[in-house]
């Protein structure tokens with residue numbers, strides 16, 4: 001009996017994602033997109049949804065980050081063994097790449113919810129002896145290699161993924177593309193609906209997009225141009241040969257390049273951005289499409305610290321599968337909420353001091369900033385005016401950083417080096433630590449152990465952001481630029497604080513850094529530091545609000561219910 005057979009009981013939603021972050025020892029994720037995919041699958045399991053996920057095995061992981069004493073990053077492959085976690089299914093499929101048959105097998109990981117739901121996740125793998133040496137490496141790296149490597153990976157994911165689902169016996173009622181990487185799956189579906197030449201008027205009508213659109217849901221995740229894969233038609237023809245006619249593809253994916261986002265849009269009856277603002281921004285980027293918005297969330301149980309879990313279990317039983325129960329956060333006594341936070345904070349400080357020797361204090365107001373190191377996230381905004389920061393923050397604040405830069409992102413790498421140099425500049429005044437090799441376990445320690453979660457993206461480039469949502473599950477307030485989810489979650493001085501003007505007030509301009517930094521310093525000095533040291537009662541009130549208003553809403557249980565009612569059942 002195949003390992004998957006008992007799970008093929010009813011038609012499923014197939015969720016395709018280039019990266020999935022389910023646990024930190026399965027290193028096939030790079031950042032927010034992958035973590036969101038993992039949290040999506042976990043909530044689908046808790047809610048017992050008919051769901052199956054498809055991704056690539058990425059056997060060398062994303063990378064392990066090593067930083068030298070100047071903050072210079074080097075990347076190392078991550079060694080891990082799928083058989084520690086997954087079972088290899090016997091079924092194989094082939095895809096055609098540059099005229100060669102490329103054989104694909106699949107590892108199966110089962111996400112099991114304590115509620116009884118089980119979701120299979122298929123990790124596609126081309127490392128088979130019957131493949132050429134080159135093709136064997138196609139599922140090695142996440143976001144590695146050149147354009148040609150990427151388009152081939154996307155053939156394996158999109159086309160190989162559909163074929164694998166068929167081969168394993170799945171019946172699929174919706175295909176959900178998490179970003180454009182999997183959009184080639186629509187071409188495979190077009191093939192399945194292909195009409196006989198005798199039954200149609202002209203060649204164009206052989207390819208009927210309508211039944212494909214009925215089956216597909218597409219989620220776009222970023223307004224950053226580089227986040228939208230585009231391939232030349234030359235490369236397309238080299239890789240695909242005569243698999244699908246170029247003249248038809250141009251109508252779906254754009255005239256000049258194969259734009260994977262356009263392909264997704266044109267092949268889906270439901271398209272969405274990942275926060276209300278991001279829906280609007282995407283609508284402006286792609287006029288002529290109806291772009292909906294379903295705001296992201298995080299998986300509550302995964303992103304809550306042990307000490308908070310214990311507290312929630314005591315006072316709000318059932319919270320993990322029904323985060324709406326956070327509405328009653330006020331039943332938790334202030335002292336106990338503060339004690340649970342302090343426990344997480346002490347653990348974090350001990351950890352940071354062990355790995356970095358930063359000698360951080362338990363009682364100092366502590367900020368956290370961790371996310372991919374890339375230009376628009378502006379990790380260095382806090383240091384815009386060192387003298388002013390020194391004056392406001394000396395001996396009053398300390399800051400913990402983490403984040404990887406993509407191996408080819410030189411600006412991102414320089415940002416890490418800059419933070420290392422500011423750390424030296426502020427020595428003896430403001431303690432700063434940079435934790436190497438940011439991943440899920442470190443993320444949980446950080447979002448639960450700091451007092452304030454800081455976020456300073458350049459508007460409107462943060463589509464949603466999710467690490468701030470994780471913080472709120474631990475009673476950690478956000479101090480953030482009004483972009484992405486925070487526009488929806490922010491109530492000034494109640495759930496947290498904004499930095500800079502509201503998104504609607506001004507268009508981003510060259511002066512944005514100065515305007516934002518000025519507001520950041522002002523609030524730090526006049527609001528946040530005084531409240532932390534002088535008014536613990538109201539500080540704890542805000543912690544309650546972060547949980548009762550933000551975590552209550554920004555979770556993947558709510559998000560999945562919306563995907564089901566608005567996108568899947570239509």
Ligand SMILES: *Cc1c(COP(=O)(O)O)cnc(C)c1O
Pocket residue numbers: 030031032033035370371372438439440443444464465466467468470
């Ligand atoms: C949550 C998470 C992210 C995403 O953080 P953003 O603030 O949304 O950019 C990235 N990396 C890891 C390891 C995470 O846990």
